[in-house]
Amino acid sequence: MIELVNLKKRFDTKEITKGVNLSIKDGTMTCIIGRSGEGKSVLLKQIIGLIEPTSGKVLVNGIDTVDISEKDRDKIFKNFGYVFQFAALLDSLNVFENIGIKLIENGYSKKEVLPIVKEKLKMVQLSEDTLYKFPSELSGGMRKRVGLARTLITNPKIILYDEPTTGLDPITARVIQELMYNMQVKLKLTSVIITHDVNTFKYADKIALLHEGKIHGVYDAKTIWDSKDPYIYQFIRGLSEGPIQAEIPHDKDKF
Numbered sequence: 001m002i003e004l005v006n007l008k009k010r011f012d013t014k015e016i017t018k019g020v021n022l023s024i025k026d027g028t029m030t031c032i033i034g035r036s037g038e039g040k041s042v043l044l045k046q047i048i049g050l051i052e053p054t055s056g057k058v059l060v061n062g063i064d065t066v067d068i069s070e071k072d073r074d075k076i077f078k079n080f081g082y083v084f085q086f087a088a089l090l091d092s093l094n095v096f097e098n099i100g101i102k103l104i105e106n107g108y109s110k111k112e113v114l115p116i117v118k119e120k121l122k123m124v125q126l127s128e129d130t131l132y133k134f135p136s137e138l139s140g141g142m143r144k145r146v147g148l149a150r151t152l153i154t155n156p157k158i159i160l161y162d163e164p165t166t167g168l169d170p171i172t173a174r175v176i177q178e179l180m181y182n183m184q185v186k187l188k189l190t191s192v193i194i195t196h197d198v199n200t201f202k203y204a205d206k207i208a209l210l211h212e213g214k215i216h217g218v219y220d221a222k223t224i225w226d227s228k229d230p231y232i233y234q235f236i237r238g239l240s241e242g243p244i245q246a247e248i249p250h251d252k253d254k255f
């Protein structure tokens with residue numbers, strides 16, 4: 001169980017996260033949606049401790065991970081996996097090294113790591129032919145799979161995905177959605193997915209809308225298309241008319 005309690009994050013004078021409250025139950029798939037620049041990636045990074053919140057709590061099974069020693073935090077986050085927006089593969093390493101890097105860094109030999117990498121490669125439905133290719137030789141969909149396999153290497157119980165299907169064609173996106181769902185079921189994972197892709201909703205349990213730095217609402221994925229809440233109604237249909245303005249207040253100075 002992950003609970004975010006009045007979570008806030010400020011960069012200089014820019015307040016991005018303005019008091020987020022959200023509960024994520026074990027074994028569920030939750031999608032977080034919201035405008036571009038709204039602070040979704042910042043929120044996900046706060047969950048996993050890559051960004052330290054200005055205030056508030058990130059509780060994992062009741063333990064506040066913001067306010068504990070690094071050693072205890074590492075122990076908790078060992079169960080977490082993070083799939084970066086844009087896959088974030090290392091261009092100078094091949095697929096095998098990209099997937100196995102954590103184990104290699106921890107002193108395992110390449111010979112020991114190879115069968116583990118092969119197993120993860122199979123999980124993301126990539127053939128062994130890709131093992132010694134470099135990221136520049138891969139398609140967008142393949143990169144996303146490699147990113148996923150790299151996350152799976154530590155056998156996480158909770159996976160946080162940052163826009164796993166963005167930039168993919170609808171069919172490849174579907175394959176990735178099914179992969180995430182099948183892994184969720186098979187490995188009994190908890191999944192938190194930032195996505196703009198409404199097709200992901202049918203695999204999810206809950207959809208949380210981040211708006212103006214707070215969770216505006218949490219919706220049941222099965223009935224979300226029936227919701228009359230004007231915010232969610234507008235957002236999931238991509239309507240220009242409605243209570244959500246296209247412009248993010250804290251990004252105004254950019255234009």
Ligand SMILES: Nc1ncnc2c1ncn2[C@@H]1O[C@H](COP(=O)(O)OP(=O)(O)OP(=O)(O)O)[C@@H](O)[C@H]1O
Binds near residue numbers: 035036039042085
């Ligand atoms: N390390 C940082 N320092 C300062 N500002 C930051 C930092 N990281 C993010 N921001 C700002 O926080 C805001 C939210 O960024 P974030 O990347 O979380 O948006 P997002 O909702 O993930 O958008 P997108 O859908 O485009 O990925 C932006 O205005 C961004 O410039």
Ligand SMILES: [Mg+2]
Binds near residue numbers: 040042085162
């Ligand atoms: Mg983002």
